[in-house]
Amino acid sequence: MANPVEFDRWLDDEFVELNTELEEAYFAARAEIVRGDPDLDARREAILFDGAKLAAGVLDAGELPDDPVARYQLLGSVGGYLGAVRRHQIDTGHADVLAPAWTLAWTLAAPLGVAPRYVFAHQCLYGHRLFTALRDERIFVTYNALGVLAYRRAAHALRQIPPMGVSTPMTGYLLADARTALEDVLRFNRLLAAELDVDRFFFNVRPYFKPYRVGTKEYRGANAGDFAGINEIDLLLGLCRRDDPFYARILAEKAPYVPPEDQAPLRVAGTGPSILDQFLAAANAGRLTGELKQNAATFLDVCRAHGAAYSFHHNRLVRPYLVEPAGRSPDAEDLTASGPPLPVVLEFLERLSDLRAARNRPDLRTAHGDLRALRAAVDGS
Numbered sequence: 001m002a003n004p005v006e007f008d009r010w011l012d013d014e015f016v017e018l019n020t021e022l023e024e025a026y027f028a029a030r031a032e033i034v035r036g037d038p039d040l041d042a043r044r045e046a047i048l049f050d051g052a053k054l055a056a057g058v059l060d061a062g063e064l065p066d067d068p069v070a071r072y073q074l075l076g077s078v079g080g081y082l083g084a085v086r087r088h089q090i091d092t093g094h095a096d097v098l099a100p101a102w103t104l105a106w107t108l109a110a111p112l113g114v115a116p117r118y119v120f121a122h123q124c125l126y127g128h129r130l131f132t133a134l135r136d137e138r139i140f141v142t143y144n145a146l147g148v149l150a151y152r153r154a155a156h157a158l159r160q161i162p163p164m165g166v167s168t169p170m171t172g173y174l175l176a177d178a179r180t181a182l183e184d185v186l187r188f189n190r191l192l193a194a195e196l197d198v199d200r201f202f203f204n205v206r207p208y209f210k211p212y213r214v215g216t217k218e219y220r221g222a223n224a225g226d227f228a229g230i231n232e233i234d235l236l237l238g239l240c241r242r243d244d245p246f247y248a249r250i251l252a253e254k255a256p257y258v259p260p261e262d263q264a265p266l267r268v269a270g271t272g273p274s275i276l277d278q279f280l281a282a283a284n285a286g287r288l289t290g291e292l293k294q295n296a297a298t299f300l301d302v303c304r305a306h307g308a309a310y311s312f313h314h315n316r317l318v319r320p321y322l323v324e325p326a327g328r329s330p331d332a333e334d335l336t337a338s339g340p341p342l343p344v345v346l347e348f349l350e351r352l353s354d355l356r357a358a359r360n361r362p363d364l365r366t367a368h369g370d371l372r373a374l375r376a377a378v379d380g381s
């Protein structure tokens with residue numbers, strides 16, 4: 001009977017080898033998948049059946065870890081297997097084979113209150129698991145992970161400001177920390193754009209992030225936004241609002257996909273006054289002098305850095321790595337990680353980008369006017 005250690009060993013070795021061989025064949029054909037080749041079919045079947053056997057062995061052994069971290073890691077393991085099965089399109093017509101892996105995923109996820117699938121946290125915070133040995137997958141996962149860590153650092157700094165108030169010397173330190181963290185996000189995004197090959201990403205990396213079924217229910221794909229940090233930053237800065245139905249829906253939808261420790265921060269984010277509100281209150285009361293004014297100037301830098309990093313994501317990652325190759329490969333299916341058609345996802349991302357960059361959009365309530373008012377108060381005009 002298999003145990004989680006054997007399952008993980010297989011995932012680190014044979015699984016990576018099989019996926020890599022399959023990806024090289026797909027890449028040579030510049031295709032999402034290559035069918036009708038007995039060698040490739042044999043490799044796909046090895047993934048399907050060997051993984052299913054190991055997952056069933058773990059389930060039958062009946063000794064699932066009590067430790068929540070080990071449980072979550074094991075969910076990532078079985079989820080990685082199911083993600084690859086979906087990627088190679090061997091998930092249909094094999095419900096009997098996959099049933100133990102689905103049960104294992106549910107059993108692990110239920111007490112943690114998370115979706116029964118692997119998410120980006122499994123790849124970057126609970127290990128550094130890769131599907132293939134391909135250079136471009138390593139580059140993609142690593143820079144996404146570094147971006148996630150930098151967003152977390154910014155959120156950690158900003159979270160401490162509302163109870164402290166915006167006028168203290170510590171506030172200036174925390175804002176400067178958030179600014180450098182967000183500048184790091186942009187730096188990692190730029191490095192990713194410089195190093196990641198468009199076709200490799202499109203054909204060999206992206207397909208592992210698709211939605212997949214666990215039993216009868218489909219769970220949407222994974223992305224580097226599935227953490228509380230980015231939303232805490234939006235709300236603490238005052239660029240997005242919880243009472244905006246568009247944004248509230250994002251928070252609610254995301255909850256099962258963030259790691260367990262991010263669920264409470266996601267729930268409380270934005271329930272108090274934002275940092276922007278606090279600065280505006282001081283400016284309206286004519287108190288924006290000395291340290292407070294200096295802090296407000298740093299705050300405006302933080303907002304600019306957040307908008308710049310996310311605009312880069314939209315214009316220099318999403319467009320060239322997803323939208324443009326999709327236009328050249330009309331047959332590619334399920335282009336986005338979340339599942340809706342690409343134009344719908346693009347519109348959603350564009351709206352988020354405009355909120356985060358506080359753009360002046362007549363049809364949308366952004367923080368544009370408030371930031372301009374604060375800028376005027378800082379500049380003394």
Ligand code: HEM
Pocket residue numbers: 143144146147148151188189192196201223224225226230250313317318321322336337338339345349352
């Ligand atoms: C969400 C694409 C890299 C952060 C998304 C989405 C897409 C996407 C399409 C929408 C979710 C969906 O798939 O439906 C890409 C591409 C990348 C890339 C093509 C690189 C080639 C990164 C990096 C970061 C990042 C490096 C940095 C941490 C985010 C965030 C969201 C997101 C925060 C969620 C939006 C939100 O709910 O706030 N990405 N991404 N992405 N991505 Fe990326």
